[in-house]
Amino acid sequence: MTDLLLTDAAEVVTYADHERFERTEDAAVAVDDGRVVAVGPTAAVTDDYPESDADAVVDCAGRAVVPGFVDPHTHALFAGDRSDEFEAKLRGQTYQEILEAGGGILRTVEAVRAASTDELVANLRDELDVMLAHGTTTAEVKSGYGLDAETELRMLDAIDRAAAEHPVRVVPTFMGAHAVPTGRDADDYVEEVVTEQIPAVAEQGVAAFCDVFCEEGVFDVAQSRRVLEAGIEHGLTPKVHAEELSHLGGTQLAAEVGAASADHLLHATDEDVDALVAADVTPVLLPGTAFGLGAAYADAEAFLDRGAPLALATDLNPNCYSQSMPFAMTLGCVEMGLTPAQALGAATANAARAVDRPDAGRLEPGSPADLAVLDAPSHVHLSYNFGVNPVDTVVVGGEVAHE
Numbered sequence: 243m244t245d246l247l248l249t250d251a252a253e254v255v256t257y258a259d260h261e262r263f264e265r266t267e268d269a270a271v272a273v274d275d276g277r278v279v280a281v282g283p284t285a286a287v288t289d290d291y292p293e294s295d296a297d298a299v300v301d302c303a304g305r306a307v308v309p310g311f312v313d314p315h316t317h318a319l320f321a322g323d324r325s326d327e328f329e330a331k332l333r334g335q336t337y338q339e340i341l342e343a344g345g346g347i348l349r350t351v352e353a354v355r356a357a358s359t360d361e362l363v364a365n366l367r368d369e370l371d372v373m374l375a376h377g378t379t380t381a382e383v384k385s386g387y388g389l390d391a392e393t394e395l396r397m398l399d400a401i402d403r404a405a406a407e408h409p410v411r412v413v414p415t416f417m418g419a420h421a422v423p424t425g426r427d428a429d430d431y432v433e434e435v436v437t438e439q440i441p442a443v444a445e446q447g448v449a450a451f452c453d454v455f456c457e458e459g460v461f462d463v464a465q466s467r468r469v470l471e472a473g474i475e476h477g478l479t480p481k482v483h484a485e486e487l488s489h490l491g492g493t494q495l496a497a498e499v500g501a502a503s504a505d506h507l508l509h510a511t512d513e514d515v516d517a518l519v520a521a522d523v524t525p526v527l528l529p530g531t532a533f534g535l536g537a538a539y540a541d542a543e544a545f546l547d548r549g550a551p552l553a554l555a556t557d558l559n560p561n562c563y564s565q566s567m568p569f570a571m572t573l574g575c576v577e578m579g580l581t582p583a584q585a586l587g588a589a590t591a592n593a594a595r596a597v598d599r600p601d602a603g604r605l606e607p608g609s610p611a612d613l614a615v616l617d618a619p620s621h622v623h624l625s626y627n628f629g630v631n632p633v634d635t636v637v638v639g640g641e642v643a644h645e
């Protein structure tokens with residue numbers, strides 16, 4: 243028996259990363275026990291896995307099948323509404339001016355502290371629903387709107403609870419060092435993150451990664467290093483928000499501590515790119531953030547030229563309100579020079595590296611059956627058909643999770 247058979251797809255992309263892109267036309271995928279068991283030309287797959295033996299068959303005629311997207315950088319759990327800041331930015335206020343005036347992250351912190359854990363679970367579930375509908379099957383979700391031990395742990399608990407009841411596979415990241423809480427001194431707060439928050443998070447086993455906002459006016463390189471090294475001591479793999487609004491040195495730090503990823507990189511230099519490549523740190527670019535801020539985009543070509551495993555993410559947060567990996571792919575192509583195939587690789591196999599999920603983002607025998615059926619005949623439409631959702635049906639672990 244086969245649990246699920248997808249047949250007659252116009253195209254199945256089985257694998258895409260910075261080194262390899264593989265697709266088959268008129269193709270089928272057979273799934274058993276949550277995993278891909280066969281993928282290839284429909285005639286060959288259905289010889290071994292006949293339709294009559296399948297519990298469910300999806301006719302994919304005229305439609306493409308691609309690996310489910312991995313969104314490796316989100317702040318998808320939040321409360322409150324910051325749409326007025328969108329208007330303020332349109333009037334010319336900068337992200338940092340808003341943050342310095344107590345808005346931005348600090349405003350979301352107030353809303354999250356005031357929300358019950360049940361409300362937080364419901365908020366995240368709603369965001370995950372939209373992400374899933376746009377083809378995301380694995381998503382990293384950060385804490386970082388609590389900025390005290392109790393609320394950071396409540397956020398991670400909410401992430402855990404929302405994940406337990408949702409098809410999207412969630413990767414939790416602790417980000418107590420997301421901003422300096424109102425009225426606190428940065429060094430003093432870092433001490434709290436290192437001595438109180440990280441040990442508590444590690445003891446509860448509720449996060450895989452530890453992230454820090456290494457940025458002018460937020461945490462400097464020395465403070466960021468302290469946070470990441472404490473995380474490492476407690477079994478949390480480092481990640482860094484680096485060179486987003488200015489050039490401070492977060493990329494070199496990511497390379498030194500062996501981070502899984504360095505993210506944003508809008509102001510990264512050639513030396514930074516070399517350091518990331520040498521240290522095998524996955525660069526994660528978030529073009530939606532540059533789009534929303536009206537900022538210059540990261541230099542994707544510098545990474546591609548050096549053969550780096552470039553990844554894309556939405557950066558879903560109240561300052562960059564997009565749940566759509568296809569939109570990130572469109573921006574990757576139009577604004578950063580990626581081909582549609584490179585954009586898909588950056589949203590699947592390369593993105594999976596950034597969250598240490600090497601099985602995700604591919605459709606090969608043995609890999610989890612996480613995939614998206616597009617309302618279009620090829621992966622190119624993911625980037626080409628912008629402003630709408632090109633995803634039709636989403637399968638996670640062999641189950642139809644959205645249609």
Ligand SMILES: N=CN[C@@H](CCC(=O)O)C(=O)O
Pocket residue numbers: 317346347350455483486531557559560561562
């Ligand atoms: N830069 C820091 N963190 C987020 C923004 C979070 C917020 O503004 O609420 C980011 O990655 O862009």
Ligand SMILES: [Zn+2]
Pocket residue numbers: 315316317483557
């Ligand atoms: Zn972020």
